[in-house]
Amino acid sequence: MNHQIAVITGGAQGIGKVTAQILRQNGWQPILLDRDEEAGREAVEAAPDLIFIPCDVAEEQSVRGAIAAVLAQFGRIDGLVNNAGFGINKSIEELTLEEWNRVIGVNLTGAFLCTKYCAPHLRQARGAIVNICSTRAYMSEPNTEAYSASKGGILSLTHALAISMGPEARVNSISPGWIDVTGHQKAGRRQQLEWSPEDHAQHPAGRIGRPEDIAEMVAYLLSEKAGFITGQDFVVDGGMTRKMIYV
Numbered sequence: 001m002n003h004q005i006a007v008i009t010g011g012a013q014g015i016g017k018v019t020a021q022i023l024r025q026n027g028w029q030p031i032l033l034d035r036d037e038e039a040g041r042e043a044v045e046a047a048p049d050l051i052f053i054p055c056d057v058a059e060e061q062s063v064r065g066a067i068a069a070v071l072a073q074f075g076r077i078d079g080l081v082n083n084a085g086f087g088i089n090k091s092i093e094e095l096t097l098e099e100w101n102r103v104i105g106v107n108l109t110g111a112f113l114c115t116k117y118c119a120p121h122l123r124q125a126r127g128a129i130v131n132i133c134s135t136r137a138y139m140s141e142p143n144t145e146a147y148s149a150s151k152g153g154i155l156s157l158t159h160a161l162a163i164s165m166g167p168e169a170r171v172n173s174i175s176p177g178w179i180d181v182t183g184h185q186k187a188g189r190r191q192q193l194e195w196s197p198e199d200h201a202q203h204p205a206g207r208i209g210r211p212e213d214i215a216e217m218v219a220y221l222l223s224e225k226a227g228f229i230t231g232q233d234f235v236v237d238g239g240m241t242r243k244m245i246y247v
Contacts, residue, residue: 003029004125005074006222007067009057009114010084012039013189014181015132018211019081019218020050026219028079033057033066033114039186057084057110058102067117077121079222082111082154083132087147100146107150111157123168128222131158131173132214135237138175151175155233162231170230172221177237179209204239 006023010016011032020030024047033055034040040052051073055066070077085107088099111131122129134151136144158173165171182193200207213236220226221234235241 003027004078004127005029005031005070005076006079006081007031007033007070007077007114007118008081008083009033009055009110011081012036012043012052013185015176015179015184015211015214016081016083017043017184019083019215021047022212022215022219023079023222024049026223028222029074031070034084036186042186057114058105060113063110063113064117067114071121076125077118078125078127080114080118080122080127080129081132081218081222082114082129084110085132085134085147085150087144089143089147091143092145095143095146103146104150104153107147108153108157111154115161119165119169123165126168128170128172128226129161129165130218130221131171133158133173133175133233135175135177135235135241137233138235138241158233159231166230170221170226172226172229172231173233174214174217174221175233175235175237176214177209177235177240178203179211179214181211184211202240202243203237204243207238209236209238 006028008016008020008030011020012034023030030050032052035056037054044050044052053066053069056062088103131154133154136148137151137155140148158171162171195208
């Protein structure tokens with residue numbers, strides 16, 4: 001079968017890992033890029049038809065090499081999911097410049113670099129990009145400045161790329177809310193947590209989110225069914241950003 005090729009950053013755990021599984025079920029060949037080689041090996045051992053390439057998305061040489069490896073094996077790239085990301089929760093007084101730069105480097109610069117090196121091939125394939133943003137682009141908790149700033153950048157990068165790359169390629173983003181990824185980490189970190197009824201009930205949808213909620217939206221946005229959708233951000237948060245809270 002001639003599969004379409006999807007590159008998924010941060011693909012060895014969490015939302016990225018489940019996205020790879022869903023895309024595989026939809027006939028794609030997922031390529032997992034991740035700096036955690038242990039997690040990458042585990043993902044491939046569990047699903048041998050997945051392909052893992054070690055990559056630090058914040059480092060240009062690493063990204064260039066990983067994309068070159070994809071092209072050497074498959075000769076094309078049809079979809080890119082910029083999912084890699086992390087946060088550091090510290091007060092602005094305690095957050096170091098090195099920590100700020102690392103969060104911005106992985107979350108925002110990583111999306112830029114992966115798009116830069118995939119862009120010509122996505123244009124040729126008339127493919128699509130899905131950037132994983134966050135509801136933190138719209139609302140915040142204390143001490144999330146680096147993460148929130150990086151996700152605000154992703155939001156703007158998405159619509160800028162959509163205009164620059166259209167009509168050859170489409171670019172959209174998804175802003176997840178509270179997604180429970182605890183059961184989808186590598187073995188050394190995996191711990192399926194049990195959330196309280198109150199945790200679920202505070203969501204207008206009645207539950208905390210699952211990685212599948214995001215992965216299914218990624219699959220749709222990469223597909224031809226979403227051919228008239230570009231430059232948009234889709235908030236998938238169980239309705240939380242629409243909820244007014246009074247003390």
